[in-house]
Amino acid sequence: MKYRTMVMYMEIGCFVSCLCGWILVCSTLPTPFWSYSENSGSVMTTADFFSNLWQDCVSDNTGASSCKGFPSLMALSGFLHVCRALTICAVITGFFGGVLTLIGMKCTKIGGSEIANARVTFAGGLTYMVSGFCGMITYSWWANKTRTEFVDPLFMDAKRELGAAIFIGWGGSILLILGGAVQTYFSGKEGLPSGSQKEHRRPGSYAWTRQTYMLPAAASRMSLGSPLLYEGRQSRTTRATTKTGRTYSRDNFV
Structure with missing residues (x-):
């Protein structure tokens, strides 16, 4: 499911x-x-009293009940x-x-x-x-x-x-x-x-792309940039050394 x-x-x-x-x-x-509450006296005088938020009621043994609301709202x-x-x-x-x-x-x-x-x-x-x-x-x-x-x-x-x-x-x-x-x-x-869920959304969201693609790409550029730069400097140094280190003999001028 x-x-x-x-x-x-x-x-x-x-x-x-x-x-x-x-x-x-x-x-x-x-x-x-x-x-x-119950008022259990004799059989003829048994009565039940009950109430709620709005009124008080009384019921006798014959089943007849009578309710009366609270008389004054301000007096409650x-x-x-x-x-x-x-x-x-x-x-x-x-x-x-x-x-x-x-x-x-x-x-x-x-x-x-x-x-x-x-x-x-x-x-x-x-x-x-x-x-x-x-x-x-x-x-x-x-x-x-x-x-x-x-x-x-x-x-x-x-x-x-x-x-x-x-x-x-x-x-x-x-x-x-x-x-x-x-x-x-x-x-x-x-x-x-939460904050962690915002930074690790599904592929296609901005936060996921920023963490997954931008940061590794930047890291790869930094890791690859130094060897290339070093090789370029080394090649130029080698060419300069070869050019300045060339020797000439007497036969070359004859």
Whole structure:
């Protein structure tokens, strides 16, 4: 299998992985089960309390549930504001990461040259990783707050446990981070070559020609120039010596 074909299949796999992770992260926004608690008294008074970023809900033993949104945006704690902002950033950056990946993938052929497509794919992988880290910070922070309140003996409010949305968000964030990291690694090798790779490109490139042809040619001229120059000087010296060293006898003048 050719390297280009392998990279193309890898890009498709990373895109599917990141897309699934982004869908999982988006699904946690309307899900109310971020944290929950049970009030298990008698059969008639059993009730479940659960909440998310937007509202608090209660459900009784008959299956009827009632939800109420937070009454005032300005009265919310900074914790909820930051969690909302990070979750929305995870959704937005994941969307743009998908757009950039679709443009730069080798199988779509939307972009320009191979290097340009690799750079666009590299940017898409980084955007996917940003989305995954935003989601991971949000879910981990929420889980840590819920656990801290649960084990705190001085916390007098109802103690809650982790809901299903936290685990779904963790899974989606991991898919985004892993898929974006693999995509960034392979596309970065092709689109952002290092200094040594720039100087040792394939035959036909300027850097390869400069190192392979110009420097050896210069070395050959230097190595061949000295013997030729020496032979020329030696020949002229020999001719001069022969001319000046000629002897004449008496018979030559007679």
